[in-house]
Amino acid sequence: MDFVLDYISVNTFWTILSTTHALLAVALLGALTHQAAAVLAPPRAGIAGGFVTHFRSVSGPRYAAAVCVLWVLVFIVGAWIYARYRLHVRILIEQEQLWKTLGVFEMKEHIATIGLGLLPVYWHLWKNARNAAYDSARKWLTVVLAAICWYAFLAGHIVNNVRGFGL
Amino acid sequence: MNAATDTAAATSSRFGTFALVFGICFAILYVVCEMGAFPMFTYHPGIDRIDPGFAPPRRDEGPAMYWYGWIANSALGASILGLLAAMLPEKIRGKIPLALAWIVPVVLLPVLIYSLKFYWRW
Numbered sequence A: 001m002d003f004v005l006d007y008i009s010v011n012t013f014w015t016i017l018s019t020t021h022a023l024l025a026v027a028l029l030g031a032l033t034h035q036a037a038a039v040l041a042p043p044r045a046g047i048a049g050g051f052v053t054h055f056r057s058v059s060g061p062r063y064a065a066a067v068c069v070l071w072v073l074v075f076i077v078g079a080w081i082y083a084r085y086r087l088h089v090r091i092l093i094e095q096e097q098l099w100k101t102l103g104v105f106e107m108k109e110h111i112a113t114i115g116l117g118l119l120p121v122y123w124h125l126w127k128n129a130r131n132a133a134y135d136s137a138r139k140w141l142t143v144v145l146a147a148i149c150w151y152a153f154l155a156g157h158i159v160n161n162v163r164g165f166g167l
Numbered sequence B: 001m002n003a004a005t006d007t008a009a010a011t012s013s014r015f016g017t018f019a020l021v022f023g024i025c026f027a028i029l030y031v032v033c034e035m036g037a038f039p040m041f042t043y044h045p046g047i048d049r050i051d052p053g054f055a056p057p058r059r060d061e062g063p064a065m066y067w068y069g070w071i072a073n074s075a076l077g078a079s080i081l082g083l084l085a086a087m088l089p090e091k092i093r094g095k096i097p098l099a100l101a102w103i104v105p106v107v108l109l110p111v112l113i114y115s116l117k118f119y120w121r122w
Helices: A001-007 A010-040 A049-055 A060-088 A090-095 A098-127 A132-163 B003-009 B015-037 B067-086 B100-114
Strands: B041-044 B049-052
Touching: A001 A010, A010 A060, A010 A132, A049 A090, A060 A090, A060 A098, A060 A132, A090 A098, A090 A132, A098 B015, A098 B067, A098 B100, A132 B100, B015 B067, B015 B100, B041 B067
Parallel strands: none
Antiparallel strands: B041 B049
């Protein structure tokens, strides 16, 4: 990737990666939130609704593959910038003694990883969406993954607010 | 939640069993690796070097990162256990509760919070 640095600065390169990570996370967050709303409160048939009804009226199975792909992409980009974070962000936050901020980010790193490991079973449960025996596990696993995604998104946002761009 | 129907359908395929056991074991192994400091390798981002197993940070070489090594260990262990589970007879595979896929990560949450107690300074 060194050839890229002939055209843009190191800071710009990492800022682009960080922004890509955030944008992919927004897409993942949207997909999982729609899907979680659809399984937690499915709309009743035949009732014309407003915004909330349309929000939860998505077809869950159509989102499953996209969620898996997005989670993996967000994770790969996150793992890439993590080494840069360790050297150029975390050390500064340690010097500021913002321990809780660091703890919140460590937690994000852990639960996002656990979420990654749950993707195969999540995909399997949604691939067999017509199997009623899977309904409960599929519903609650989707909700857990959505909660993980929301936490990770907010924790990343907090750390970014502390350090700002220009890693 | 109907646990009986959950378990009955949990292993409709060998991939289903593998995926379920992989997810459960990956989460548990990851927490074990994190709390016990068992990385497969250590990455030193300051000097771009990888050491096998656990290697403490050295003076003037920057921090050591274990996260990648924990993931590698957890993925390897969970893959082995998942494959073994997938080879079990249908009668045994069918007894693995599907609900563990979401219960295990929820149960591990307070354990992770406790493992990070160093950071919760008020």
